[in-house]
Amino acid sequence: MSNRVVNLLVPLISVVLGLLVGGIIMVVSGYDAIDGYTALWNGIFGDSYSIGNTIRQITPYILAGLAVAFAFRTGLFNIGVEGQLLMGWLAAAYVGYAIEGLPRIIHLPLALLAAAAAGAFWAFIVGFLKAKLQVHEVIASIMLNYTALYLTNAAIKSLSDGGFKTPTVLESATLRNQWLRDITDNSSLHLGIIVALIMVVVMWFILEKTTRGYELKAVGFNKNAAEYAGMNVNRNIILAMTISGVFAGLGGAMEALGTYQNASIKAAASGIGFDGIAVALLGANNPIGVFFGASLFGSLKYGSLNMPNEAGIPEEIVSIIIAVIILFVASGYILRVGLQKFGKKKEGK
Structure with a gap:
């Protein structure tokens, strides 16, 4: 059995096993598993409104997952996606309401760029500390998550004169689209899904089709060998974290310009950045x-x-x-060994 087939089967089997275990848990807890999964299906695909909101829910997860996956592919563990996403969220909201008089074709991309820049800067700090001072990226990024949470809360309070959320972004900066809302029965679906899909292609292109992407992967695979080959390891570490932060910052923009139309004070982290770790794990750190x-x-x-x-x-x-x-995905090694043994037995016959 080829590695490509095994890599495809491991997450699929993990999902099936997860659903089976979930059904058992429902039965043991005194619930009807069939009714439960029917309700789950209807909540996702029951009508156009549900489908629209499901796609909207998926959108920031794609970008958070890309941020984590990009760092993983370059040998880094960016656990600070949550903080980078919050910084991007605030930057997009601020540019979205504070700059007036611009046409949408300029204002919306400007707000998205502001979010990408804010996320990139927050991740750059982590990369710089890693490259120059040998501070482990997990420690630095976890600490910066808390810093981002309290910094954005303080900024929102200041920008809103003591309130708990910023003013609503202007129409010229919103990701909302009336046509999308009309065909999904006035759901919260917005244009952010297009941005997320473009970023999937961008990550694939950077890693698979560019010399810089090859260098980034090489540094992640073996720093010593990459340095011996003449690659600038420190520069590539900083660049990898910065690009990862771009994806995270854009994830925040999806919420600021699409879902909520503002930035609000949070008692705790949004959770999207941390969920991005699970998404990257499920996706085997591959953009698709x-x-x-x-x-x-x-x-x-x-x-x-x-x-x-x-x-x-x-x-x-x-x-x-x-x-x-x-x-089950994290225990993929066991599934992988089992599938390979099963494949060898079939070939032996």
Whole structure:
């Protein structure tokens, strides 16, 4: 059995096993698993409104997953996507309402660029500390997550004269689109999904079709060999983290310019950045895989909201299912060995 087939089967089997275990948990807890999964399906695909909101839920997960996956592919663990996303969120919201008089064709890209720049800068700090001072990126990025949370909260309070959210972004900077809302029964679907899909292609192109992408992967694979080959290791570490931050910052822009139309004070992290780690894991750090991982993750997250209403099942059950799926993916080595042994037995026959 080829590695490509095995790489495809491991996440699929993990999802199936996760759903089976979730069904068992529902039955053991006294719920009807069929009713539960029917409610989950209807919450995701029940009507055009549900489909639109599901796609909207998937959008920031794609970008958070890309941010984590890009860092992984270059030998880094960017656990600071949450903080970078929050910085991008605030930057997009501020540019979206504070700059007036611009046409949409200029204002919207400007707000997106501001978000990308804010996320990139926050990740650059992590890369710089790693490259120049040998500070481990996990430690630095975790600390910067908290810094970003409290910094954005303080900035929002200042910008809103003591309020808890910024003014609403101007129409010229919004990602919302009336046609998309009309065909999805006035759901919250917005143009951000197009931005996210473009970024999937961008990540693939950088890593697979450019010399710089080859260098970034080489440094991540073996720093010593890359340095011996004449590559600037420190520069590539900083660049890899910065590009990862661009994806994260754009994830924040999806919320600021599309879903909420503002930035608001948060008692805790949004969770999207941390969920991006699970998305990247589900997608095997491949941009196309991240898209499918985000689609599964976002669908389960949104569809679970319908389970208490339609089947009386707590949405926490879906959190358990997601956790079990991730557990099986993380234990992919066992599945991989099993599939390879099964393939060899078939070939032996």
